[in-house]
Amino acid sequence: MTYDAHSRPPKKTIGELLFIERIRTRASASFSSAVRLGIGDDCAILKPIPGHELLVTTDFSLEGRHFRRDWHSAASAGHRTIARGLSDLAAMGAKPLAAFLSLALPRSAARNTRWLDGFLDGLLSLANTHSVPLAGGDTSESPSDQILADIVLIGSAPAGRALRRSTARAGDLLYCTGSLGGAAAELAALAASPRRFRSADSSGDHPHLFPQPRLAAGAALLRRRLASSCIDLSDGLSTDLTHICKESKVAAEIDAVALPIHPLAQLLGPDHALHAALHGGEDYELLFTARPTAKLPRALGGVRITKIGRILTARKPRPQITLIDRQGHRSALAPHGWEYFT
Template identity: 60%
Template sequence: MKKRSLPSGELGLIEQIQRDFATNSSAVKLGIGDDCAILRPPAGCEVLVTTDFTLEGRHFRRDAHPPESVGHRCLARGLSDLAAMGATPLAAFLSLALPSSMLTKAEGRTWIAKFFSGLRALAELHSVPLAGGDTSESPGGKNALILADIVLIGYAPKGKALRRSGAFPGDALYVTGQLGGAAAELAGMLGRRKRIASVKTTEDHPHMFPEPRLDVAEALLRRGVATACIDISDGLSTDLAHLCRASGVNAEIEQEALPIHPLAARLGAKSALHAALHGGEDYELLFTAPASARMPTSLAGVPLTRIGTLKARRTSQPLMTLLVPDSGPEELKQGGWEHFAKPSRNAKKKAR
């Protein structure tokens, strides 16, 4: 972490991070403590880089989200991007801006400690060393917010990284896990009057503690059958549209095939379908493979579900079509998250 003349307590914060995230990873030749980190990517591999903001009021609310969840989600967002391209994590870098009061008040210091506890637990699970970053006082005085930017460095065999642009007409479309759970859990959280103080287990909390599908991605890369891949962060409808445009194809989705998360199913059929199609933040993988490929029902212990088929691109037809039982095909429009969109197009704008 870079050292600056910032609020009192910053040096102690940096030293604590350095102690808590000490690593003996062979991939990190030099970590926290210098102006730059030095990494050693494996021979014959390409380096992949992704970055994600975690902004208070946009991606989390202090009055709703436990700090462990905020730390977990901060790292999970970047890990999911690496998984979408079949990459193995090499190192993480965190830039963190905090209101000055958080370093001077016991409640604030406790929040920070729990934030790093959540981040560290996921980092240790996937052997991701924190190799550096930056700290700063966030602007705004009494109204200052928490701002975090995570950078993930990964690697994949040269020329083997999965992309959004590799799908072909006739390919089958698959998703991992279940859909709609994150949106359903978020709706329940925002409906409560009090913040969840702590969570005893990270299991079955698809919004608070999403599981990056790194093991599934590794298995897909090893099998060599996936033609394209993207993670579901903005909603199935929006992320599928990205994949279709990048690959120059149309898509047909079978509504009955969608794997609905139990939390979403409790909302009722109509709301559950909306959560699965447009809810976002499931951080599952959406990938394609030749229809002739023998795909197992699960990989790395995670269920795989075939939800549709890709078609040749025709501008006269909808980019995406939803096959509705007893009704027929309907155009599936993008309904997920889109930054800078008008408020009417982002019903979830309160906190994602």
């Protein structure tokens, strides 16, 4: 089913209508007081919390770029699709209110509903964990052989209080939640042997296949006014710290010895482990700064907090980011962002 300049936009096929009904039945299990009206009318109706602002984030999950059907189970693809948006809300300290999913399935995947059901299993399971209703969306037949998903997350934060990446100041200390490099290490293992991961599910520690967005930690940072700036580690520490430095017009230093390396990354040996921690993407931990006088607990929202460096004045010829290695040598650290599968 296609359309061009000479034809009208296609009507929904019976298959697409069935999908919508299927998604609606599955989604109605979730509930939120912020959603007055969910799937079933022309629009959803949300009720903002008085004194709060709305936060909106949108993310593509494209087959071949963000997941592969021969590597990722449908549940992993669904989990990862919503995890990315939830992590963006976590980075700003927001409470998620509702999710909206647009999904295009190729005819081959549309013939049976097994992939869709697995995808919804993964997506709705993480949504339910964080009490986020799927309040709407759209389905269509994909014009290619690829599955295309797009998700919109709506969140809420007290007016003027959302955490930002532009508010770090020289003298602040630099922290991260959880551990780093695990997603890159698991992705490398997955690429080498996809069959080993067929039965992986969200109950195990699978930093690449089933990342856990740090919503409780982000909410605690906002509520307790602990963070001076915050971002989520989606592209890798070197790249995401560069975002903080650019937006805040500061420089930063990282202590290599302080970095909390994920056990899966430690298996790679020290050099590769450090590389995965600095440049591996998709850990979905939070990277944040705090005033030197702030009293940080050892854990927030059930996740460990580690001090990994400090914020400095941006001043030529000082590099934007300096890495201090085990021997105390300083070198400039260039951002090496996340590279996708293609």
